[in-house]
Amino acid sequence: MRINNIYIALTILATVSCTGVIEYLDDDTSYEIVVNMQTSTAAESHTVFVSKGYRQEVKGLEGAEVTILVNGDEVCKAIQEEKEDFVDAHGNHYSNEWHYREQARYLFDHVFKPGDRVGIRVEYDGRTALAQTVVPDPGTVEKLDTMSVNRKDILGEMSGFLEYSAALRDVDGEDTYYRVEMIERKTVTGHFEQDGMKVRDDITEYIEEPIDYYVFSDPVLLDGYPSMTDDNILADFTPVNSMNVFSDRLFPDSGRTVRTHVMKVGYQYAYFVFRDPDTGAMLYASSVDMVGETVFRLMTIDRIEFNYLKAINNFQAYGYDSSFIIEPTSLPTNVSGGIGVVSVASVSEMAVSLERFGVVGREVIYY
Amino acid sequence: MISRFWALAVSLLILPSLALNAQGRRVTVSGYITDSATGETLIGAGAVSVDGSGSRIGAVTNSYGYYSLTIPSGNTSIQYSYVGYGMVVETVRLVRDTVINVALDPSAAIRESVVVASRDAGIQSTYLGAMEVPLAQIRNTPVLFGESDVLKAIQMMPGVQGGNEGFTGLYVRGGGPDENLILMDGVPIYNVDHMMGLFSVFQSEAVKKVTLYKGSFPARYGGRTSSILDIRTNDGNMKETHGSLGIGLISDKLHLEGPILKDRLSYSLSARGMHTAVFAPVIRAILKDTYANYYFYDLTGKVTWRLSDRDRFFLGAYHGRDKFLYKEYYDWEGYEIYDDGSRTDYSCSSREGMDLHWGNTVGSLRWNHIFSNRLFSNATVAYNRYKMSMGSESFEKGKRNGVKYKENYNLTFNSGIRDLSARMDLDFTPNPSYLVKFGGEYIYHTFIPETLTALEQSYGNGMEATDTTLNFIDNKRYRGHELSVYAEDDWSLGRHVTVNPGVHIALFVADGKPYISVQPRVSSKFSLDCGVSFKAGYARMAQYVHLLSSAQISLPVDLWVPITRNIRPVTSDQFSAGTYYDGLKGWEFSVEGYYKAMNNILEYKDGTLLLGNSGCWEEKVEMGKGRAMGVEFFIQKTTGKATGWIAYTLAKSDRLFPEGNINHGERFPYKYDRRHSLDISFNYEFTPRLELNATCSFASGGTTTLPEKTTAVLLPDRDEVISADYISHRNNYRLPPSHRMNVGLNVHRPHKRRGEGIWNFSVYNLYNYKNPNFVFVSYDQIYDAQTGETTSRPALKKITILPILPSISYTFKF
Known part of the structure; x- marks a missing residue:
C-alpha cells in the first residue's frame, strides 16, 4: 500500500510539474574498458572477459591485446577465442552468436598460487586498462x-x-x-x-x-x-x-x-x-x-571480490x-583505466x- | 561521575554568591518586560543599570520575558529596551530587592537596540551558530503563493540548506532532517511538513520568537545532533482584541487574540486551511461519481492566565492535518444468463476509495513561578502525538435475484509516535556575573512503526457470513524512557570574557537496554572594545530516535524508530570558532567555521527495498560515521530603510560505513553535500505603506545516485556476462546548481475605522529558472521530419515542480 501511495503522490507532483532535459545520454559516446575474470588456483585454463561499457549498452571488445602479468613479469598473452557453438556438459552444441555480443573472451593457461601478484593488462585503441589483484592465502x-x-x-x-x-x-x-x-x-x-x-x-x-x-x-x-x-x-x-x-x-x-x-x-x-x-x-x-x-x-x-559478490546478491x-x-x-573495481573485477581465489x-x-x-x- | 557532577553543580551555584556577598550590599531587581499594547512578554529584551560612575550592568529577559538584575544598592538608572520598541528609563533608589515590571511602547519604535542584546543568540551571545530569526523577516520573505513560512525563512540562514528545492526540509551543517529538534513552546514536533514539505506547520501569525542553534548548544537542549529550533508562540493580547484575516491563493488564515479578563486572562487562536477543504461538494458535483480532494489545516491556540506577579499558567495546543481522499461510486443493474439457461439478476451500489492523512496533535500546560527575585522556574507537562494513517475500502451491496448481499473490505495502515513529558527549568541569578540554568526532563515515548489490519465482511452471497479482522503487520510497540538533567552557567569574567560551561546528561532506556550519555557543552567569547569579538565552542550531542527515509522529499510514510539493543544513539561532536564585528552602527559581520563528527548515523544498506521495513528495519540499516565542515560568512544590515543580509557558506559533508554494506565500505558524499550556498535577503521600505522584499538564493547541486555506464557483470561459475547499471559509488552524480529570485511587494492601506489591509503581490522564481527537484532517466521519441523516422533517445531529465509562481493575497489586520 505504501508503494501505491508513493506512486499517487509522485503522480500528483508530476501533473503539476514540468520536465526538462539535462543531457541526452547517447551524446556521450565514450566507453569504459570492462575487464572481468573469476578464476582460482585450482584451474589451469582461464578466461578473461573484455567488453566496452557505454552509457546505455555493453559490447564485446574484440581485437585487444591482453597480457598476463604475475609478480611483475609478463608470463603470456591471452588469445581471443574463436566464436564457436556453445557445448553443454553432455557435448550438445548450440549456436550462440548472442553469447559474444556483450563480451569477447580471451583465453590463457597458467597455474596461480597464493601470494601471486596478478595483473591483466588490456590495450586497445591507444588505451590501457590494468587489473591487479593478489592471490590470497587460503583458509x-x-x-x-x-x-x-x-x-x-x-x-x-x-x-x-x-x-x-x-x-x-x-x-x-x-x-x-x-x-x-x-x-x-x-x-x-x-x-x-x-x-x-x-x-x-x-x-x-x-x-x-x-x-x-x-x-x-x-x-x-x-x-x-x-x-x-x-x-x-x-x-x-x-x-x-x-x-x-x-x-x-x-x-x-x-x-x-x-x-x-x-x-x-x-x-x-x-x-x-x-x-x-x-x-x-x-x-x-x-x-x-x-x-x-x-x-x-x-x-x-x-x-574487492567479496564486496563485488555482495553487490551481485542485491542484483x-x-x-x-x-x-x-x-x-x-x-560496484567495486580493481581495474585502473577501466572498470570490472579480476579475481583469483x-x-x-x-x-x-x-x-x-x-x-x-x-x-x-x-x- | 554522577557525584562529581553534583559537586560541580553545587559549586557553580553557591560559590559565586559567597564571593560576591563579601563585596558589599547588593539588591536584585526583577520582573517582566512586556509590550505595552498587547501585554505580550518580550523575550531577549534588555535591562541595563547605569550608575553614577557610568558603570553598566545588564541582563536580558529569558524565554518567558522575565529578567533578574543584581546591582549595588543606591541610586541608579535602569534602561529597558528592545528592538522595535521605545526605550524606557527608570530612575530608582534601591534599598531592597525590588520587582519592576516594564511595558515598552512599540509605537515609539527605534530600529536598533542600545543595550547588550540577547544572551541567548546573536553576536552578543556567547553561543556560536545561534541566531534569532527576525519575525519581520519571516512574515515578509516572499515564498510560495504569498504564504509566509518559518522554515523557509530559516533556510536563508548560513549553514542551513533546504534539501530539495522549494521544500521545507532543514539540513543544518551536514546533518539530516531528523537531526533537528523543533520545539513549539518547548514541546517537540515530529513532522513539520504539509504537502510533503512545500509548507511547514507553523503559522507566522502565531509565532513570537524563533531562535536557531546550530553550533554550540545550550545544555538545556538535547535529543538531536544538528540543530535546535526553538519557536515561541504568542501568549495573547492582554489589553485588546486584535486579529487578522488573510485570503491567499491556496489557503486562508485567521488569527484572533485578546483578553478574557483584562490583564489577567488572555487567549490566542490561529487557524489556517486550504481552500479545497470547503470544495468537497463542488468537486463531487463536477466529477459526479468520483471524488478526490486534498487539503491541510492548522489550529494553534493558547490561553494565558496571569494568576499573580509570581505565577503564570499557559495552556497551549496545536492540531494539524494533511488529508487526501479519493472515492469512486457506481451503481449498476444487469443480469447474467448461464449455459443452462438460468438467469441471475443483479443490482448493486458500490464504493471504492482510499484516504491518507497525517499530522500532529500537541497539548501542553506550563507554569511559571518566581520563587524569589533570583530564582525563576518553568514547569511543563505535555502530550505530543504524530500519526499517519492510510486506508482503502471496497464496499458493495445489492441484490442477486432479490436476495440482499453485502461485501466490505477495509485495509488500514497506521504509523506514529506518541510522547508524554514533564520538564522543569530553573533560572538562578546569584549576581550579574552568573546566570545559572538547570533542570531536568522525563519523556515517555511510544513508537508505533507500522500496523496493517484488514476487515473482511460478507453476507448473503451464498456463502457463510464472515466478519473477520486480519492483522498482516502488527509490529511491537517500542517504548522508551528518556530522562535528562542539565546545568549551565553563563559566566562573565570581567568586561571582555564570557564563558558558558554546561553539561547535559541523558539516560535512555529502550528494549530493556539503558544508554547513558554525558554531553559536555562549552562556549566562550572574548570581546574587544572596538566591536570585535572572538568565540570558540564545543558541544557533544546525542540522539535517541531516527527517521527512516530515503526519498528526496518528506513523505508521511517515513518511519520514526527508536534506538534498540543493536542500534546505538547517534552522537555528534562539534567544534566551532569565529570572529564577529558589530562596531559599525546598524551592521553585523561574522565569519564562523565548524567541524562536526557524527557517529552511529543510519542509512539503508545497498539493495534495500524501501518498503515494509518497520518489522525488520534493524537488519536493513547500517551504522556509520559522518563528518561535516565549513565556513559561514554573514553580513547583516539591521537599521534604516534598506535592511537585509548576505549569507555565504562553503561546506563539505560525507559519510562512511566501514562494515561494507554501503558503498563497499568507502567514503562517499552526503546526499545534501552542497559546496556553495549564497542567500541574499533585501527589504526596502519606500514609505510606511509600501515595502519591497526580495530574496536571491544560489546553491551548488546536491547529489544523487545515477548509473554512469552499463557494465558487464560476471557471475562465478558462469561462462557469460550480464549487462548491469554501473554505479561507482553512492551519490555519484552532482545535480546542476539551483538558483532563484523571489520578489514581494506589501501595500498597506489603513482603514478609516480600524485596522489596515495589506495587499501582497509576490512572484516566486521570478525568472522562471527550472530548478531540478527530481532527476530520472527517460526515453525521448525524436521525430525526424526529413526522414520520417522516429528514434528513441535516452535522456537524463529533471522534474521542476516550482516554476514561476505569481500570487496575490490580502490580509486585514484589526
Whole structure:
C-alpha cells in the first residue's frame, strides 16, 4: 500500500510539474574498458572477459591485446577465442552468436598460487586498462562429514537432505573473505538394454558441475543475510546470500564448523540421456550407474571480490537495473583505466563419496 | 561521575554568591518586560543599570520575558529596551530587592537596540551558530503563493540548506532532517511538513520568537545532533482584541487574540486551511461519481492566565492535518444468463476509495513561578502525538435475484509516535556575573512503526457470513524512557570574557537496554572594545530516535524508530570558532567555521527495498560515521530603510560505513553535500505603506545516485556476462546548481475605522529558472521530419515542480 501511495503522490507532483532535459545520454559516446575474470588456483585454463561499457549498452571488445602479468613479469598473452557453438556438459552444441555480443573472451593457461601478484593488462585503441589483484592465502577445510537428515525445505515441506559439516580454519592475522562452492564430480555410465538384451556398448561420461545447496541457519555462512526459510511477504525483493560469500568476523584466526544442506533426489532425466560418440544421435539409457564425490570447496577471495559478490546478491534480488524504490548498489573495481573485477581465489577443498542420488532405474525416484 | 557532577553543580551555584556577598550590599531587581499594547512578554529584551560612575550592568529577559538584575544598592538608572520598541528609563533608589515590571511602547519604535542584546543568540551571545530569526523577516520573505513560512525563512540562514528545492526540509551543517529538534513552546514536533514539505506547520501569525542553534548548544537542549529550533508562540493580547484575516491563493488564515479578563486572562487562536477543504461538494458535483480532494489545516491556540506577579499558567495546543481522499461510486443493474439457461439478476451500489492523512496533535500546560527575585522556574507537562494513517475500502451491496448481499473490505495502515513529558527549568541569578540554568526532563515515548489490519465482511452471497479482522503487520510497540538533567552557567569574567560551561546528561532506556550519555557543552567569547569579538565552542550531542527515509522529499510514510539493543544513539561532536564585528552602527559581520563528527548515523544498506521495513528495519540499516565542515560568512544590515543580509557558506559533508554494506565500505558524499550556498535577503521600505522584499538564493547541486555506464557483470561459475547499471559509488552524480529570485511587494492601506489591509503581490522564481527537484532517466521519441523516422533517445531529465509562481493575497489586520 505504501508503494501505491508513493506512486499517487509522485503522480500528483508530476501533473503539476514540468520536465526538462539535462543531457541526452547517447551524446556521450565514450566507453569504459570492462575487464572481468573469476578464476582460482585450482584451474589451469582461464578466461578473461573484455567488453566496452557505454552509457546505455555493453559490447564485446574484440581485437585487444591482453597480457598476463604475475609478480611483475609478463608470463603470456591471452588469445581471443574463436566464436564457436556453445557445448553443454553432455557435448550438445548450440549456436550462440548472442553469447559474444556483450563480451569477447580471451583465453590463457597458467597455474596461480597464493601470494601471486596478478595483473591483466588490456590495450586497445591507444588505451590501457590494468587489473591487479593478489592471490590470497587460503583458509583450510580440515574435515568434512556428511549426515542424512529430514527437515523442512524452503516450501515448508518435509524433505530428505544431506547435511555437510565442514570444519574450517581461518587465515591468521588478517581480515579474510570466503566463498563456498559445492561441486559434484561423477562418472555416469549408461547401459542400453531392450527386453533384457544389451543393444549397444555402454557409454561413460565424466561430469563436474556445481550443485545447489542451502544454508538454513548457519550464522557464519549467512553472514547477516536472512536465512532461506524466513517468512517475509517481500521476500522476492530481499537480498539473500545467493553468492555464498562470508567473512571471518565470527571466527577470526580460529576454526569453525559450518553446515550446508543438499537435497536428496532420485536420478534426473538428464542423466539418462547420452550422445552416441559415433553418430552424434541422442540415446536414452535403460539404466545408469553413477559414482563420484561431492566436494566442499572453500575459496578464499579478496575484499574487492567479496564486496563485488555482495553487490551481485542485491542484483539477483531485484534485477540489474536501478529503481527509485531500492537503495542503489555500487560496484567495486580493481581495474585502473577501466572498470570490472579480476579475481583469483585460493582453493581448499575436501570431498566425500557421492551419496545423494537414488536407486537406479528408468523411473525417477524421489526420497 | 554522577557525584562529581553534583559537586560541580553545587559549586557553580553557591560559590559565586559567597564571593560576591563579601563585596558589599547588593539588591536584585526583577520582573517582566512586556509590550505595552498587547501585554505580550518580550523575550531577549534588555535591562541595563547605569550608575553614577557610568558603570553598566545588564541582563536580558529569558524565554518567558522575565529578567533578574543584581546591582549595588543606591541610586541608579535602569534602561529597558528592545528592538522595535521605545526605550524606557527608570530612575530608582534601591534599598531592597525590588520587582519592576516594564511595558515598552512599540509605537515609539527605534530600529536598533542600545543595550547588550540577547544572551541567548546573536553576536552578543556567547553561543556560536545561534541566531534569532527576525519575525519581520519571516512574515515578509516572499515564498510560495504569498504564504509566509518559518522554515523557509530559516533556510536563508548560513549553514542551513533546504534539501530539495522549494521544500521545507532543514539540513543544518551536514546533518539530516531528523537531526533537528523543533520545539513549539518547548514541546517537540515530529513532522513539520504539509504537502510533503512545500509548507511547514507553523503559522507566522502565531509565532513570537524563533531562535536557531546550530553550533554550540545550550545544555538545556538535547535529543538531536544538528540543530535546535526553538519557536515561541504568542501568549495573547492582554489589553485588546486584535486579529487578522488573510485570503491567499491556496489557503486562508485567521488569527484572533485578546483578553478574557483584562490583564489577567488572555487567549490566542490561529487557524489556517486550504481552500479545497470547503470544495468537497463542488468537486463531487463536477466529477459526479468520483471524488478526490486534498487539503491541510492548522489550529494553534493558547490561553494565558496571569494568576499573580509570581505565577503564570499557559495552556497551549496545536492540531494539524494533511488529508487526501479519493472515492469512486457506481451503481449498476444487469443480469447474467448461464449455459443452462438460468438467469441471475443483479443490482448493486458500490464504493471504492482510499484516504491518507497525517499530522500532529500537541497539548501542553506550563507554569511559571518566581520563587524569589533570583530564582525563576518553568514547569511543563505535555502530550505530543504524530500519526499517519492510510486506508482503502471496497464496499458493495445489492441484490442477486432479490436476495440482499453485502461485501466490505477495509485495509488500514497506521504509523506514529506518541510522547508524554514533564520538564522543569530553573533560572538562578546569584549576581550579574552568573546566570545559572538547570533542570531536568522525563519523556515517555511510544513508537508505533507500522500496523496493517484488514476487515473482511460478507453476507448473503451464498456463502457463510464472515466478519473477520486480519492483522498482516502488527509490529511491537517500542517504548522508551528518556530522562535528562542539565546545568549551565553563563559566566562573565570581567568586561571582555564570557564563558558558558554546561553539561547535559541523558539516560535512555529502550528494549530493556539503558544508554547513558554525558554531553559536555562549552562556549566562550572574548570581546574587544572596538566591536570585535572572538568565540570558540564545543558541544557533544546525542540522539535517541531516527527517521527512516530515503526519498528526496518528506513523505508521511517515513518511519520514526527508536534506538534498540543493536542500534546505538547517534552522537555528534562539534567544534566551532569565529570572529564577529558589530562596531559599525546598524551592521553585523561574522565569519564562523565548524567541524562536526557524527557517529552511529543510519542509512539503508545497498539493495534495500524501501518498503515494509518497520518489522525488520534493524537488519536493513547500517551504522556509520559522518563528518561535516565549513565556513559561514554573514553580513547583516539591521537599521534604516534598506535592511537585509548576505549569507555565504562553503561546506563539505560525507559519510562512511566501514562494515561494507554501503558503498563497499568507502567514503562517499552526503546526499545534501552542497559546496556553495549564497542567500541574499533585501527589504526596502519606500514609505510606511509600501515595502519591497526580495530574496536571491544560489546553491551548488546536491547529489544523487545515477548509473554512469552499463557494465558487464560476471557471475562465478558462469561462462557469460550480464549487462548491469554501473554505479561507482553512492551519490555519484552532482545535480546542476539551483538558483532563484523571489520578489514581494506589501501595500498597506489603513482603514478609516480600524485596522489596515495589506495587499501582497509576490512572484516566486521570478525568472522562471527550472530548478531540478527530481532527476530520472527517460526515453525521448525524436521525430525526424526529413526522414520520417522516429528514434528513441535516452535522456537524463529533471522534474521542476516550482516554476514561476505569481500570487496575490490580502490580509486585514484589526
